[in-house]
Amino acid sequence: MKILLIDDSKTMRNIQKSVLKQLGYTEIEEACDGQDALSKVGAFQPDLCLVDWNMPVMDGLTFVKNFRQNDKNTPLIMVTTEAEKSRVIEAIKAGVNNYVVKPFTPDLLSERITETLAKCSIGS
Amino acid sequence: MLDRVLKPHEIPLSHGTCDLDHLLSISTDSSSIRCTLHVAPVESIKGLDVTALEAFLIGRDILARFIDRAALQRLIDDITETPKQEHAMTVAQGEPAKNGTSAIYTLTDSIQEQLDAIKKRKEAIKSESTDAPLKSPDPDDADVVNFYDQMAFVVVKKGDPIAYKTESSMGTDGCDVFGATIAAIDGKSNDDVLDQTIRVDGNGLCTAAISGVLSASPLKISISENLEIKGDVDFQTGRITFPGSVTVNGGVKDHFSICADHDITIHALVECAKIESLRDITLSRGMAGKDTGTIHCVGDLSARYLESTIGVIIGNAQIQSEITNSSINVRGKLNAEQAVIRGGKVLVSKEAVVNSIGSPQGVETTIAIGVLEELEVELRSIDELSAKLETQIKSMTTKKETYSASIAKPTASQIEEMMGMDFELQEYQSRLTKLNDACKIHRELLSKNTTQRLVVNKAIYAKSILFLPGFRVEFKQDLVGESIIELGSVGQPSITFRGQTVPLSEHARVLPDETYLRVIEDAPAQKTAA
Numbered sequence: 341m342k343i344l345l346i347d348d349s350k351t352m353r354n355i356q357k358s359v360l361k362q363l364g365y366t367e368i369e370e371a372c373d374g375q376d377a378l379s380k381v382g383a384f385q386p387d388l389c390l391v392d393w394n395m396p397v398m399d400g401l402t403f404v405k406n407f408r409q410n411d412k413n414t415p416l417i418m419v420t421t422e423a424e425k426s427r428v429i430e431a432i433k434a435g436v437n438n439y440v441v442k443p444f445t446p447d448l449l450s451e452r453i454t455e456t457l458a459k460c461s462i463g464s
Numbered sequence: 465m466l467d468r469v470l471k472p473h474e475i476p477l478s479h480g481t482c483d484l485d486h487l488l489s490i491s492t493d494s495s496s497i498r499c500t501l502h503v504a505p506v507e508s509i510k511g512l513d514v515t516a517l518e519a520f521l522i523g524r525d526i527l528a529r530f531i532d533r534a535a536l537q538r539l540i541d542d543i544t545e546t547p548k549q550e551h552a553m554t555v556a557q558g559e560p561a562k563n564g565t566s567a568i569y570t571l572t573d574s575i576q577e578q579l580d581a582i583k584k585r586k587e588a589i590k591s592e593s594t595d596a597p598l599k600s601p602d603p604d605d606a607d608v609v610n611f612y613d614q615m616a617f618v619v620v621k622k623g624d625p626i627a628y629k630t631e632s633s634m635g636t637d638g639c640d641v642f643g644a645t646i647a648a649i650d651g652k653s654n655d656d657v658l659d660q661t662i663r664v665d666g667n668g669l670c671t672a673a674i675s676g677v678l679s680a681s682p683l684k685i686s687i688s689e690n691l692e693i694k695g696d697v698d699f700q701t702g703r704i705t706f707p708g709s710v711t712v713n714g715g716v717k718d719h720f721s722i723c724a725d726h727d728i729t730i731h732a733l734v735e736c737a738k739i740e741s742l743r744d745i746t747l748s749r750g751m752a753g754k755d756t757g758t759i760h761c762v763g764d765l766s767a768r769y770l771e772s773t774i775g776v777i778i779g780n781a782q783i784q785s786e787i788t789n790s791s792i793n794v795r796g797k798l799n800a801e802q803a804v805i806r807g808g809k810v811l812v813s814k815e816a817v818v819n820s821i822g823s824p825q826g827v828e829t830t831i832a833i834g835v836l837e838e839l840e841v842e843l844r845s846i847d848e849l850s851a852k853l854e855t856q857i858k859s860m861t862t863k864k865e866t867y868s869a870s871i872a873k874p875t876a877s878q879i880e881e882m883m884g885m886d887f888e889l890q891e892y893q894s895r896l897t898k899l900n901d902a903c904k905i906h907r908e909l910l911s912k913n914t915t916q917r918l919v920v921n922k923a924i925y926a927k928s929i930l931f932l933p934g935f936r937v938e939f940k941q942d943l944v945g946e947s948i949i950e951l952g953s954v955g956q957p958s959i960t961f962r963g964q965t966v967p968l969s970e971h972a973r974v975l976p977d978e979t980y981l982r983v984i985e986d987a988p989a990q991k992t993a994a
Contacts, residue, residue: 349884351880351881355887420876421879442876442880
C-alpha cells in the first residue's frame with residue numbers, strides 16, 4: 341500500500357507517518373504542497389492520499405480537483421483544521437472520500453484510514 | 465624376407481661356409497628385454513648374412529618382431545671388416561613394462577608459502593645469537609619479519625583448500641624378447657596419506673574437514689584440533705591464535721599470547737602474556753603477569769596462583785594458593801578456599817570462598833562480592849537517560865500547558881503546533897517506557913546473576929576493604945577465624961563469626977556506598993540502596 345502525505349508542516353507529516361507506520365504502512369511519500377504532490381503522483385502511483393487544506397503554492401482543495409480530473413478512484417482523506425460544515429461539503433464535492441479535523445488523535449486518524457480503505461475497496 | 469622361418473639346421477651350408485651353431489650364441493639381460501648376439505672369430509663369412517642371423521635368432525625363440533635387422537646388418541658389416549675378432553651386438557629388444565604412477569598430493573600455493581615461511585622463520589631464529597634475544601620488530605620496517613606475530617604453525621579453518629590430488633594410473637604390461645609378459649605395477653592410490661580430517665572432492669581438491677593445525681609430510685597430511693606445544697610459547701612458536709584446544713607443556717614467555725576457541729592448558733609458568741579462551745583455562749602452575757599480563761576466559765579458570773595479573777573470568781574461578789596484586793573479575797563463583805587474596809582488587813559476581821584476605825603486614829586488599837560491573841555500567845547509563853527524558857517530558861508538558869492556556873481560540877497553525885507538542889511528548893513517553901523495560905530486564909539479570917555471600921576460612925586482615933552492593937566495609941583490625949558475610953535483598957550486611965550472626969558493623973566500619981548498585985527486588989524503580 342503506497343500512501344502520499346501532503347502537508348506543508350513537517351511535524352504534521354511526521355505525526356501522520358508515525359500513525360501509518362504503526363498501522364504497518366511503510367511505503368510513504370511526502371509532498372509539501374498541492375503542486376509538489378501533483379508532480380509526484382505520476383511516478384509514485386499512491387493507493388491513498390492524506391491532504392491538508394491550507395498550504396502555500398497550491399492548497400489541498402485545488403489539488404483534489406486537479407487530481408480527480410485524471411483519477412476518480414484513489415481514496416483521498418482531507419486532514420485539516422477547517423471544521424465548518426460548508427467546508428466539509430465543499431471538500432466532499434471536490435472529491436475527497438473522508439475528512440479528519442485537526443487536532444486529531446492517532447486513534448482517530450487510524451480509524452478514518454481503515455474506514456476509508458474498507459469503503460473504497462468495497463466500492464471498487 | 466623369408467617366406468618361412470628357417471630353423472638353424474635347415475639353413476643350407478655349402479663347403480667353406482661356417483657352422484652357425486658353433487659360431488653364434490645369444491645372451492639376454494636379467495629381464496630378457498635385450499638380446500645380444502655373440503659371434504666367434506671366423507675364417508670366412510661365407511653364408512653369414514642377415515637372413516641367416518635372423519633365422520638363428522628365431523631358432524633361439526626370439527620373437528621376430530623384436531629383431532632389429534638394421535643391427536644385424538651392422539653386425540655383418542663389423543664381422544666382414546674384422547672377421548677374426550669376436551663380435552657382439554644387441555640385435556633384439558622387447559617392450560619393457562610401463563608401471564603406473566601413484567597418486568600425488570600437491571599442497572596449494574597458499575599452504576606451501578606458509579610452510580616455506582615457517583621453515584625460513586625457524587632458520588632465521590636458529591641463526592640468531594642466543595646472547596641477543598630477538599626484539600620486537602620495528603613496525604615501519606617492511607623487511608623485518610615479526611617473529612612475535614608469525615606463528616610457527618599452519619592453522620587452517622574448516623573448508624580451507626589444502627592440496628590437490630593427482631589420481632594414480634594403471635600400468636601397461638611389457639613383453640620380453642621371447643614373448644613372455646612382463647607384468648606392470650599399477651600406481652598406488654595413496655589414500656592413507658589423508659585421514660578423515662581432510663576431504664577430497666570429485667575434482668581432486670582436498671579441503672579441511674575441521675579447523676585446526678595442519679601437519680603435512682609426503683606420507684601424511686592431517687589436521688588436529690589440538691595444538692600441543694612441547695616446550696614454551698616463545699620465539700620458537702610465535703603468538704598463537706588457534707581454533708581448537710591448546711596444550712603447552714612449557715610456559716608462556718613475556719609478550720607472547722595464546723588465543724584459543726577451545727580449552728587452554730599450560731603446565732609451566734605464564735609470564736607477562738595474553739591468554740584468551742572461549743572455553744576453560746587451566747594453569748597448572750600460575751601466572752606472573754608483571755602488572756600487564758592478561759587472562760580472559762569465557763569458561764572456567766583453574767590456576768595455582770595469579771600474581772600481578774589482570775583477568776576476566778566469565779565462568780567460575782578456582783585458585784589453589786594465592787591471588788596477589790592482581791585485578792581479577794570473576795562473573796561466576798570464586799573458589800579459593802586454600803588461597804590467600806593479597807593486594808590488588810578482586811570482583812566476584814557470585815559467592816566467594818577464600819582462605820584469607822589481606823595480610824598480617826597490612827597490605828591493602830580490595831574485594832567486591834555480588835557485583836557485576838558491566839551490567840551496572842549499563843544500568844547507570846539507563847538511569848541517566850531516564851532522568852534526562854523525565855526532565856524533557858516535564859518541561860514539554862509545562863510548555864504545552866502554558867501555550868494552551870494563552871490561546872482562547874487557536875488558529876490552524878496553533879492547532880498544528882499543539883499537535884506537534886503532543887506528538888513529541890508521546891515520543892518521549894514511548895522512549896521512557898522502553899528504557900524502563902530495559903532497566904527492569906537489567907535489574908532482573910543483576911539480581912539473578914549475583915550472590916552476596918563471602919566465606920573466609922582463616923582471616924580478614926586489617927586494611928582489607930570489602931564492597932557489597934550499596935556498602936563499603938573497612939576492616940580496621942584483623943578478624944581471625946572463620947566468618948561468613950552476607951547481604952540479604954534488604955537490610956544491612958551481616959557476619960556470622962565464631963558461631964554468632966551479628967551486623968557486620970560490629971566488626972568493621974560499614975559505610976553506605978554507591979560504587980556498586982544495590983538492586984532491591986520488587987522495587988518500583990531502580991535506585992541505589994545507599
